[in-house]
Amino acid sequence: MIDTMSGTGACRDCGATLVSLRDAAPWCAGCEWNLDAYDAPRRVPEFGWTWVDRWTWRLAFRMTRRQFGRLVGRPLGATGSGRAALLTAAASVVLLAGVVALAITGVWLIVAFPVPNLSVVLGVALLGLAVALRPRFGRLDPDLEVLSRDRAPELHALVDEVAAAVGAPLPHIVGVDDDLNAYAGLVGLRRRRVLCLGLPYWGALDAQERVALLGHELGHFVNGDPRRMLLTQPAFTMLGSAADLVRPVDTVSGGGIVEMVGEALGKAFQWVLSRLLFGVHLVLVCVALRDSQRAEYLADEMSARAAGSAAATSLLDAVLAVESTALAVRREARAGHGADRWRAAAAEARAAAADRLPRLRQLSVRDEASLFAAHPPAGLRRRMLTDRPWRDPAVVLTEARLARIDAELAKEYARVGRTLSWSG
Structure with missing residues (x-):
């Protein structure tokens, strides 16, 4: 239960009464004074040092608001990838070139000199390093229950209509799992498109x-999200993998003082190199995620293009109410009820929280600001949609068709319901 509090003081700028939700630092609902306050008790430490966490959060808050101001009101297609995307792509190309150079050098050292030779040992080491740092193409989640067109024709037909409405290619694989989430991604060397519905x-x-x-x-699939692009993938993973490879580990040794000093010096060098690589990795990820947030705004606008602005904004309110939704769905699953009751219970929970939604939207701007957030705060995403031209739905899902889709998924709903009823 989230309690709304008023009467927690007066706004310094406009004099209005401050508001809060539960234990959050109060702010002004009118002019949003003090919404930019660092609320340490509610923050999960990201670096472990309070002063660093405070500084990085404030930087993230300013960057998030600045990006929102730059994008709001601009039409779809006018907000293409900017400097963050170019820097991410350039860094990925450099990193990939470095891995290729390691591999070529390793092969050359192996074949250019007669065996036995120390150069062969070095060549094998370089080749192994190149293999360890190679780009990963991702794999299909083993928990994904794949639904073929024959098995779920109504669901696939709806996916086809929505894809046509937003100008996106069809997914190669459509599936479901038992998470309170959904995702779209690319897997494998052939970059197969996967759509998963929790x-x-x-x-x-x-x-x-x-x-x-x-x-x-x-x-x-069409908004240029760098997390899903093969070209930018090395920036997200390669330096982090390198940092793990050189991270010092404890070993058991029974040598003398010379061995102990050598081991200590080696660990010190590894520690410094690992932290340096990891620091550069964090910088690259933070820069890349700025463009990921831009892509999320564009995906939201495509959501409004397909379903209409009313449904798209309602979906973002559902994101804010995800905890109450999870409780409602689990309660109905334990009672043995199906998806129709899940939907009704979730709607009831959101209706009960309707008076708190404006505060939740504002508080999300504070709570969800982070240098490592791939999504903008849900409140800003909703505000972005409401500040754009209002859209009517291009695809309308009738209740009769919804019932047919749920009937296709009856077996999967039953399985997930059992999982939810057993979970804590």
């Missing part, structure tokens, strides 16, 4: 919110 999430949404969810996720 059934507790999917089942708790109403008809047009489901269309909005599909529009958002399919929009990730």
Whole structure:
């Protein structure tokens, strides 16, 4: 239960009464004074040093608001990848070239000199390092329950319509799992497009919110999100992998003082190199995630294009109410009820929290600001949509068609319901 509090003081700028939710630092609902306050008790430490966490949060807050101000009101297509995307791509190209150079040098050292030779040992080491740092193409999640067109024709037909509405290619694989989430991604060397719908999430949404969810996720195939692009993947993973490789580990040795000093010096060098690599990795990830947040705004607009602005904004309110939705769905699952009751219970929980939603939207701007956040705060995402031209739905999902889709997924709903009822 989230309690709304008023009467916690007066706004320094406009004199209005401050508000708060539960234990959050109070702020002004009118002019948003003090919304930019660092609320240490509510923050999960990211670096472990309070002064560093405070400074990085404030930097993230300013960057997030600045990006929102730069993008708001601009039409779809006018907000293409900017400096963050170019820097991420350039860094990825350099890193990839470095791995290729390691591999070529390693092969040359192996074949250019006769065996036995120390150069062969070095060549094998360099080749092994190149293999360890190679780009990863991702694999299909083993928990994904793949749904073929024959098995779920109505669901696939809806996906087809939404993809056409947002101008996105069709996913190669459509599946479900038991998470309160949904995602779209690319896997394998052939870059197969995967759409996954978490059934507790999917089942708790109403008809047009489901269309909005599909529009958002399919929009990730065309919105230039760097997390899903092969060219920018090295910037997200390669230096982090290198930092792990050189991180010092404790070993058991029984040597004398010379060995102990040598081991201590080696560990010190490894520690410094590991921290340096990890620091550069963090910088690259933070820069890349700025462009990921831009891509999320564009995916939200594609969501509105498919389902209409009302459904797209309602979906973002569902994101804010995800905890109450999870409780409602789990309660109904334990009672043995199906997706129709999941949806009704989630709607009831959101209706009960309707008077708190404006505060939740504002508080999300503070709580969700982070240098490592791939998504902008839900409150800013909703505000971005409401500040754009209002859209009517391009795809309408009727209740009869929704019922047919849920009937196709009856077996999967039952399985997920059992999992939810057993979970803590």
